[in-house]
Amino acid sequence: GKGISLALEFSFAIWLAAYVFQEQGALRRWKHVWTLGIALSLVHLIGGELLLLTRELFSNINTIGIYACIIVPFVLALFFESENRLLAWGYALLFWGSILALIVSFSSAAWIAGGIALLLQLWVSRISSKEIKILVLSFLACSVVTFLVLTIWLPEKGVAFASYFQREVQQILSINDIDNFSTHRIYIWKGAWNLIKEKPLIGWGWGDFSQAFAQVNASWWNPEITKLSVYRDDAHSMYLNIAIFGGIPTLLLVIAIHLRGAWLAFQKGNCNEKGKYIYYAIFASITSQLIYSLAGDMFSFRFKGAILYWTLIGIVSMKDYVK
Numbered sequence: 001g002k003g004i005s006l007a008l009e010f011s012f013a014i015w016l017a018a019y020v021f022q023e024q025g026a027l028r029r030w031k032h033v034w035t036l037g038i039a040l041s042l043v044h045l046i047g048g049e050l051l052l053l054t055r056e057l058f059s060n061i062n063t064i065g066i067y068a069c070i071i072v073p074f075v076l077a078l079f080f081e082s083e084n085r086l087l088a089w090g091y092a093l094l095f096w097g098s099i100l101a102l103i104v105s106f107s108s109a110a111w112i113a114g115g116i117a118l119l120l121q122l123w124v125s126r127i128s129s130k131e132i133k134i135l136v137l138s139f140l141a142c143s144v145v146t147f148l149v150l151t152i153w154l155p156e157k158g159v160a161f162a163s164y165f166q167r168e169v170q171q172i173l174s175i176n177d178i179d180n181f182s183t184h185r186i187y188i189w190k191g192a193w194n195l196i197k198e199k200p201l202i203g204w205g206w207g208d209f210s211q212a213f214a215q216v217n218a219s220w221w222n223p224e225i226t227k228l229s230v231y232r233d234d235a236h237s238m239y240l241n242i243a244i245f246g247g248i249p250t251l252l253l254v255i256a257i258h259l260r261g262a263w264l265a266f267q268k269g270n271c272n273e274k275g276k277y278i279y280y281a282i283f284a285s286i287t288s289q290l291i292y293s294l295a296g297d298m299f300s301f302r303f304k305g306a307i308l309y310w311t312l313i314g315i316v317s318m319k320d321y322v323k
Helices: 004-020 026-050 061-081 085-104 108-125 129-153 155-173 185-198 209-217 238-246 248-271 276-292 306-316
Strands: none
Touching: 004 238, 004 248, 004 306, 026 061, 026 085, 026 306, 061 085, 061 108, 061 129, 061 276, 061 306, 085 108, 085 129, 108 155, 108 276, 129 155, 185 209, 185 238, 238 248, 248 276, 248 306, 276 306
16 A cells, blocks of 8 residues: 555544544543543553563653653643642643653653753743742652652662663764764665655555665665664654655645644634643644654554544644633
8 A cells, every 4th residue: 555545544533533522522521531541651651661560561762752742742731721729730740750751761852852842832831930830849849759769769770761861961962973863863864765766756655664775775785884784664754754655745745734733733822712721732742743753753653642643633623622
């Protein structure tokens, strides 16, 4: 099958969410269910990754990073919306958990995308100093507890986390060295571009990416220089992957849907007092994914959690915000 199916799947999920949420109370119920889901996933993540009490829920750091970039703006919006003081502290705790998930992904791409999205959301939401105070106090308190747990209870885990953290910071600071900054993905992107040039309009369709990549790039690929095998699983970029699978027209369609969603979210956030924080959260989420997709791919996450992100875009596609 051709890669155009990615855009069709994406569009259908957005339309379905917009259609379902027009029913009175549907969006409210979904928000409650997803909030509970976020809480459970964060408890499982902390139990599995930090405290070693459960089996790890996420298969790799990329899935943690993508998931965190989705939930951070949403949880922050719930905090801003809350009129109950007790609930506000609860959402502040969830916010700390979602930031912790972003950190322990140890993915510099997720850090950059999530950080920019968070700052953007705080700026457009124009929150009060009281709300900032609650967020900062709860975040600092939870961070101190986490630090004590890692230094006293799990010192080996703390040392490992410190090492991972230092590695990612060094990678971010090595922006002048594109090879190191991209963890050698610059060669994968070059090879992916060669694939796109072969079939720019219709793409390669679904098939064996690894074999096609090796076939097209074997002549120049040198493992001693690239530090990688010529047999790759994907292009490590949503933009390149979609262009390879479905052609450049399919890529332009997917980008257009993202940009339209971001514009609608920003406009509706400015024009609607009701639901404005959710709209701003969606604007931040879309922004984070557009940045993250330079070195990652939401579509590779579609069997596990991408539908949550697509649902957010469906919310801004509704005619009216129906609670």
